[in-house]
Amino acid sequence: xxxxxxxxxxxxxxxxxxxxxxxxxxxxxxxxxxxxxxxxxxxxxxxxxxxxxxxxxxxxxxxxxxxxxxxxxxxxxxxxxxxxxxxxxxxxxxxxxxxxxxxxxxxxxxxxxxxxxxxxxxxxxxxxxxxxxxxxxxxxxxxxxxxxxxxxxxxxxxxxxxxxxxxxxxxxxxxxxxxxxxxxxxxxxxxxxxxxxxxxxxxxxxxxxxxxxxxxxxxxxxxxxxxxxxxxxxxxxxxxxxxx
Amino acid sequence: xxxxxxxxxxxxxxxxxxxxxxxxxxxxxxxxxxxxxxxxxxxxxxxxxxxxxxxxxxxxxxxxxxxxxxxxxxxxxxxxxxxxxxxxxxxxxxxxxxxxxxxxxxxxxxxxxxxxxxxxxxxxxxxxxxxxxxxxxxxxxxxxxxxxxxxxxxxxxxxxxxxxxxxxxxxxxxxxxxxxxxxxxxxxxxxxxxxxxxxxxxxxxxxxxxxxxx
Numbered sequence: 001x002x003x004x005x006x007x008x009x010x011x012x013x014x015x016x017x018x019x020x021x022x023x024x025x026x027x028x029x030x031x032x033x034x035x036x037x038x039x040x041x042x043x044x045x046x047x048x049x050x051x052x053x054x055x056x057x058x059x060x061x062x063x064x065x066x067x068x069x070x071x072x073x074x075x076x077x078x079x080x081x082x083x084x085x086x087x088x089x090x091x092x093x094x095x096x097x098x099x100x101x102x103x104x105x106x107x108x109x110x111x112x113x114x115x116x117x118x119x120x121x122x123x124x125x126x127x128x129x130x131x132x133x134x135x136x137x138x139x140x141x142x143x144x145x146x147x148x149x150x151x152x153x154x155x156x157x158x159x160x161x162x163x164x165x166x167x168x169x170x171x172x173x174x175x176x177x178x179x180x181x182x183x184x185x186x187x188x189x190x191x192x193x194x195x196x197x198x199x200x201x202x203x204x205x206x207x208x209x210x211x212x213x214x215x216x217x218x219x220x221x222x223x224x225x226x227x228x229x230x231x232x233x234x235x236x237x238x239x240x241x242x243x244x
Numbered sequence: 245x246x247x248x249x250x251x252x253x254x255x256x257x258x259x260x261x262x263x264x265x266x267x268x269x270x271x272x273x274x275x276x277x278x279x280x281x282x283x284x285x286x287x288x289x290x291x292x293x294x295x296x297x298x299x300x301x302x303x304x305x306x307x308x309x310x311x312x313x314x315x316x317x318x319x320x321x322x323x324x325x326x327x328x329x330x331x332x333x334x335x336x337x338x339x340x341x342x343x344x345x346x347x348x349x350x351x352x353x354x355x356x357x358x359x360x361x362x363x364x365x366x367x368x369x370x371x372x373x374x375x376x377x378x379x380x381x382x383x384x385x386x387x388x389x390x391x392x393x394x395x396x397x398x399x400x401x402x403x404x405x406x407x408x409x410x411x412x413x414x415x416x417x418x419x420x421x422x423x424x425x426x427x428x429x430x431x432x433x434x435x436x437x438x439x440x441x442x443x444x445x446x447x448x449x450x451x452x453x454x455x456x457x458x
Contacts, residue, residue, distance in 0.1 A: 064443045065435040068403035068414060073435065076418075076427035081249070159312040166407065173315065180322075190319030194311040201310035 004185040011179050018175030025089060026158050029096030033157065036101025041108025062102035067160060071095040075167040088169035100157050107149040111142035144215045151208040155201050172196065253429040257420045261433055264416035268402045271334055271412060276395040278338025283345030287353060288375065309343040314404055316340060321408040333405040341398055348390040352383035389453040396442050413437065
């Protein structure tokens with residue numbers, strides 16, 4: 001145990017750099033996922049069959065083929081096929097973004113559909129342009145619905161980042177694995193790793209709760225401060241299950 | 245140094261991948277079974293009258309759910325070196341997903357009308373009979389589609405097992421890719437197998453969900 005702590009302190013710069021890589025992959029991956037979620041989610045609501053069809057095909061493809069295959073394909077197969085090579089971190093960001101973007105687009109689609117029909121009709125009656133209608137009426141209401149599901153997705157994405165270890169990006173898992181193999185303290189090393197991921201996940205949940213509160217406030221829905229500390233709800237977990 | 249897609253390698257790799265696919269399916273089915281049974285146990289324990297039971301159950305569940313499956317797998321495999329990797333994989337997958345399925349069961353149990361509980365009390369049925377004969381038969385029927393969805397997502401996470409040397413499909417794909425320098429063919433094929441297997445199943449689940457009126 002003492003041995004473990006001293007090695008951990010020795011290797012602290014690497015561990016900190018690894019933590020940073022993990023955070024970077026999570027943040028960039030989820031930003032790409034968010035962008036793709038809205039792109040394909042809004043495309044799914046289009047009147048044009050072609051636009052809807054493209055969105056469905058892309059979403060089903062990335063949901064259906066498993067994240068691990070996509071990641072390995074980008075890392076191992078793409079250089080073989082095209083001669084282009086992405087850095088491991090970029091491979092991770094692109095794979096996480098595409099995969100979770102596909103799941104996220106279902107969240108966007110569902111939330112937009114759940115805005116009451118009368119809101120559309122009122123916006124049409126007020127002669128709003130489709131863009132205006134989306135931006136001022138539909139999305140602010142749908143956004144509140146989306147946040148709990150997005151929180152779930154974000155945690156899922158964070159939980160996939162140890163995969164970076166397999167494609168030799170120097171992430172947190174890589175760094176802690178290194179300390180483990182130097183000291184042989186298996187239990188301590190993995191418990192530490194799990195604890196760090198738990199803290200990261202909880203921090204993300206708290207941030208998303210703040211976001212949810214401010215989004216609700218803008219709609220004039222007031223929530224008590226008690227909701228800020230809770231973790232996820234049964235409803236949200238079931239939605240993620242259903243979205244798959 | 246790009247090279248074109250090699251169709252012969254596809255024919256060559258397919259039997260190996262299908263061999264691995266059997267292990268993938270086995271892990272998914274047994275893992276789902278563990279998750280379905282354990283999830284129910286957690287959901288029922290979460291409704292225990294004593295906080296000494298519910299609080300620790302909830303804490304452990306939140307922890308397992310918020311931490312990466314890969315770390316849990318690698319950790320378990322490093323700690324229990326004498327246990328077969330496939331067994332470890334099935335148990336860890338099952339436990340991980342049980343924390344999700346328990347929420348599904350909880351929602352299903354909450355969905356049983358309150359009058360049913362009251363009727364059981366009025367008839368002074370013991371708790372065991374209440375659960376067995378009245379609550380669970382109504383709750384479980386409603387949660388089946390959601391359990392199916394978790395089975396599909398577990399199916400897509402079985403490639404993790406390759407890391408602890410379970411010889412499932414992605415393990416075979418990586419091996420074939422390394423041996424023949426044909427990663428493109430091996431991974432493309434593995435991805436297609438996942439797509440072909442999971443897409444019809446998820447369509448079926450959606451249909452089932454609609455029929456049960458969700």
